[in-house]
Amino acid sequence: MKISIxxxxxxxxxxxxxxxxxxxxxxxxDACGWQLVHSCQxxxxxxxxxxxxxxxxxxxxxxxxxxxxxPTKDDITKQVLCECFNGKLIFDQSVADNVHRIFAERGLVxxxxxxxxxxxxxxxxxxxxxxxxAPIMWFEKDNKVLVSMPGVPREMRYTFTNQIVPRIxxxxxxxxxxxxxxxxxxxxxxxxxxxxxxxxxxxxTPQPLNTIHVAYLPQTGYLKIRLDCDDNDTxxxxxxxxxxxxxxxxxxxxxxxxxxxxxxxxxxNHLTLSTAESCTGGNIAHTITSIxxxxxxxxxxxxxxxxxxxxxxINVNPEDINLYGAVSTQVATQMAEGVAQLAKTDCSISTxxxxxxxxxxxxxxxxxxxxxxxxxxxxxxATHHFNGNRAEVIERATTRxxxxxxxxx
Amino acid sequence: MKISIxxxxxxxxxxxxxxxxxxxxxxxxDACGWQLVHSCQxxxxxxxxxxxxxxxxxxxxxxxxxxxxxPTKDDITKQVLCECFNGKLIFDQSVADNVHRIFAERGLVxxxxxxxxxxxxxxxxxxxxxxxxAPIMWFEKDNKVLVSMPGVPREMRYTFTNQIVPRIxxxxxxxxxxxxxxxxxxxxxxxxxxxxxxxxxxxxTPQPLNTIHVAYLPQTGYLKIRLDCDDNDTxxxxxxxxxxxxxxxxxxxxxxxxxxxxxxxxxxNHLTLSTAESCTGGNIAHTITSIxxxxxxxxxxxxxxxxxxxxxxINVNPEDINLYGAVSTQVATQMAEGVAQLAKTDCSISTxxxxxxxxxxxxxxxxxxxxxxxxxxxxxxATHHFNGNRAEVIERATTRxxxxxxxxx
Numbered sequence: 177m178k179i180s181i182x183x184x185x186x187x188x189x190x191x192x193x194x195x196x197x198x199x200x201x202x203x204x205x206d207a208c209g210w211q212l213v214h215s216c217q218x219x220x221x222x223x224x225x226x227x228x229x230x231x232x233x234x235x236x237x238x239x240x241x242x243x244x245x246x247p248t249k250d251d252i253t254k255q256v257l258c259e260c261f262n263g264k265l266i267f268d269q270s271v272a273d274n275v276h277r278i279f280a281e282r283g284l285v286x287x288x289x290x291x292x293x294x295x296x297x298x299x300x301x302x303x304x305x306x307x308x309x310a311p312i313m314w315f316e317k318d319n320k321v322l323v324s325m326p327g328v329p330r331e332m333r334y335t336f337t338n339q340i341v342p343r344i345x346x347x348x349x350x351x352x353x354x355x356x357x358x359x360x361x362x363x364x365x366x367x368x369x370x371x372x373x374x375x376x377x378x379x380x381t382p383q384p385l386n387t388i389h390v391a392y393l394p395q396t397g398y399l400k401i402r403l404d405c406d407d408n409d410t411x412x413x414x415x416x417x418x419x420x421x422x423x424x425x426x427x428x429x430x431x432x433x434x435x436x437x438x439x440x441x442x443x444x445n446h447l448t449l450s451t452a453e454s455c456t457g458g459n460i461a462h463t464i465t466s467i468x469x470x471x472x473x474x475x476x477x478x479x480x481x482x483x484x485x486x487x488x489x490i491n492v493n494p495e496d497i498n499l500y501g502a503v504s505t506q507v508a509t510q511m512a513e514g515v516a517q518l519a520k521t522d523c524s525i526s527t528x529x530x531x532x533x534x535x536x537x538x539x540x541x542x543x544x545x546x547x548x549x550x551x552x553x554x555x556x557x558a559t560h561h562f563n564g565n566r567a568e569v570i571e572r573a574t575t576r577x578x579x580x581x582x583x584x585x
Numbered sequence: 586m587k588i589s590i591x592x593x594x595x596x597x598x599x600x601x602x603x604x605x606x607x608x609x610x611x612x613x614x615d616a617c618g619w620q621l622v623h624s625c626q627x628x629x630x631x632x633x634x635x636x637x638x639x640x641x642x643x644x645x646x647x648x649x650x651x652x653x654x655x656p657t658k659d660d661i662t663k664q665v666l667c668e669c670f671n672g673k674l675i676f677d678q679s680v681a682d683n684v685h686r687i688f689a690e691r692g693l694v695x696x697x698x699x700x701x702x703x704x705x706x707x708x709x710x711x712x713x714x715x716x717x718x719a720p721i722m723w724f725e726k727d728n729k730v731l732v733s734m735p736g737v738p739r740e741m742r743y744t745f746t747n748q749i750v751p752r753i754x755x756x757x758x759x760x761x762x763x764x765x766x767x768x769x770x771x772x773x774x775x776x777x778x779x780x781x782x783x784x785x786x787x788x789x790t791p792q793p794l795n796t797i798h799v800a801y802l803p804q805t806g807y808l809k810i811r812l813d814c815d816d817n818d819t820x821x822x823x824x825x826x827x828x829x830x831x832x833x834x835x836x837x838x839x840x841x842x843x844x845x846x847x848x849x850x851x852x853x854n855h856l857t858l859s860t861a862e863s864c865t866g867g868n869i870a871h872t873i874t875s876i877x878x879x880x881x882x883x884x885x886x887x888x889x890x891x892x893x894x895x896x897x898x899i900n901v902n903p904e905d906i907n908l909y910g911a912v913s914t915q916v917a918t919q920m921a922e923g924v925a926q927l928a929k930t931d932c933s934i935s936t937x938x939x940x941x942x943x944x945x946x947x948x949x950x951x952x953x954x955x956x957x958x959x960x961x962x963x964x965x966x967a968t969h970h971f972n973g974n975r976a977e978v979i980e981r982a983t984t985r986x987x988x989x990x991x992x993x994x
């Protein structure tokens with residue numbers, strides 16, 4: 177199943193907006209075992225859209241377009257698709273009803289422009305948009321499919337995941353008798369893509385692990401691995417072999433982030449968490465509280481950016497700051513213990529370091545971060561070194577700290 | 586000056602990586618007054634690259650490619666460009682020297698694969714890569730230009746900004762006698778793109794503001810506006826007219842974020858800042874501490890996710906939590922005052938609200954956020970409502986809180 181994506185919109189070519197729709201669809205396409213052969217971004221221009229559609233229909237079985245469906249004059253995708261698939265725009269009552277429903281839900285008043293949303297090509301199958309007003313359109317011609325979706329990321333993500341992927345799966349099954357793809361996920365630390373690749377292709381790697389399809393999904397500070405197979409028994413066997421081979425590198429399973437894995441583990445063990453952050457400046461707190469339900473295990477953080485905050489809020493000994501420096505394992509340990517006491521939690525994480533670009537001192541270059549980890553069994557602190565600019569050091573220290581606590585429990 | 590971009594790399598079509606190179610270049614291309622006519626992502630496949638290059642050379646004066654320049658077997662861009670521009674690969678001593686320099690700086694050992702980096706097409710001008718090992722290549726043919734750049738974002742950004750844009754400017758000046766484009770930036774709140782667009786095109790809008798090129802750069806929670814003109818006097822006049830027309834909507838000028846503007850303003854006024862965050866969960870602290878130099882004005886934050894943290898760390902009255910609820914202007918005021926006292930700062934920001942998806946109560950739907958602002962003149966708190974999912978509510982509340990303090994000073 178070969179697929180192409182066309183993202184339509186002037187804003188994508190002006191650099192105002194990063195096209196996150198294409199990688200979202202690309203990832204799901206890969207997970208389904210299909211192939212994304214080409215993607216492009218074009219202006220809201222009839223000639224450009226028409227050229228891109230014709231080109232994409234040549235390259236692929238399915239063409240996905242996003243954007244160009246709003247009610248304003250810029251949006252001419254529907255007209256172009258009429259030309260391409262030999263149709264004309266007609267009024268569709270079901271789309272009008274859907275637009276009225278959405279407007280009523282949001283307490284908005286309809287205007288004339290919005291009613292033009294209900295005009296759709298007579299040569300397509302309309303799929304109702306559950307999260308917005310622009311209709312989704314499914315065209316078929318010469319054994320090829322074109323699906324036109326809205327460009328608003330929230331609408332596109334819902335539509336593609338829940339309404340389009342299942343239809344493509346069905347189409348694929350009808351055409352080829354293919355079974356749906358199954359997946360198994362692992363999160364690893366301490367090994368990179370090429371090392372893992374060599375390991376999986378080594379002569380002594382057992383069947384079926386040495387032949388199963390592996391997707392390498394590198395993240396900041398860790399590696400996410402997806403095993404793909406359409407046979408459940410084979411996938412289970414390969415997953416067990418993967419666990420045996422990489423046991424010490426795997427810190428979590430499942431399609432989740434380290435923060436989600438940590439929250440689940442703490443919740444299962446009836447443990448609570450707090451954080452004391454200096455160089456990560458609140459990013460650990462933000463990463464944890466971004467996850468719904470985190471309040472069940474997370475009590476809060478002290479971002480002790482100044483020494484006074486370290487001393488007054490979480491009881492760090494000022495003499496130790498003078499003696500060892502604010503960036504030291506001694507201070508990290510006291511921060512972790514101090515915040516756990518203040519927030520009354522079983523576990524805590526602390527960071528103190530130099531995110532850069534300034535702040536380096538002899539023996540403590542930019543990227544030096546002391547991380548403290550407190551569990552019910554005690555507190556451990558160590559000095560780590562991270563590469564990259566300020567944002568990268570902050571992100572890597574955040575991820576490492578979360579993985580360290582995960583591994584300690 | 587018409588430009589096309591081709592991003593090369595399997596990873597872009599597998600959804601592992603979001604292509605941020607294209608929007609980075611797109612934004613700079615637009616700022617220079619040039620036009621990005623098309624962008625696409627292609628696999629590390631010779632046929633796909635060749636087809637994309639030929640197509641792009643037809644569409645545009647300049648073709649920019651990123652990626653496909655690593656030393657591994659996947660990277661076949663150089664061979665394809667030889668075929669396209671009728672050349673062959675030759676050894677280039679200056680590139681070899683550059684690769685040796687980079688390896689020595691990083692303390693790495695050369696291997697054979699890396700030395701292949703020094704093989705370059707004999708039909709291009711080599712530009713040394715200051716931040717990596719892959720050479721930058723500039724091809725010219727039939728009055729068209731193709732520039733091949735590395736795909737690593739850090740290398741591409743440095744190369745494009747400092748080595749390629751100046752060369753394109755020179756080329757453009759030689760061809761058309763065009764003057765360089767000048768810019769003026771404004772950050773606005775309380776007006777959207779279409780309202781501003783109508784205002785600027787109204788009959789009573791003065792010259793030259795009604796004709797100057799305006800770039801609308803919508804951000805989460807505010808609107809960034811860029812006025813573009815190649816004549817300094819016209820730009821100054823239009824900027825003054827813009828300030829007069831939109832005075833009350835403008836909260837900062839310059840090409841910066843609200844957090845940067847806030848840090849600068851606090852620094853100029855010798856004021857310090859702390860934050861107390863409940864629903865934003867550390868994101869205000871993270872947003873501020875992401876900016877280098879923020880430690881000069883920022884003392885820290887208390888992320889008081891639990892009521893105990895509100896009571897114990899920043900002295901919120903437990904009776905008021907019972908009486909008014911944790912999400913109330915009363916609690917927001919006490920949080921702002923409590924953290925300012927703890928951190929010994931002149932100003933503070935507090936947030937307490939419901940980011941969702943759970944947690945809504947009668948009269949306090951998801952998206953309700955009370956924000957407290959303390960300045961040397963006193964403390965003000967108010968209830969705000971934000972749309973969107975959890976991440977959007979957190980981001981919008983963060984931006985609004987920062988803008989509120991900016992406006993209060």
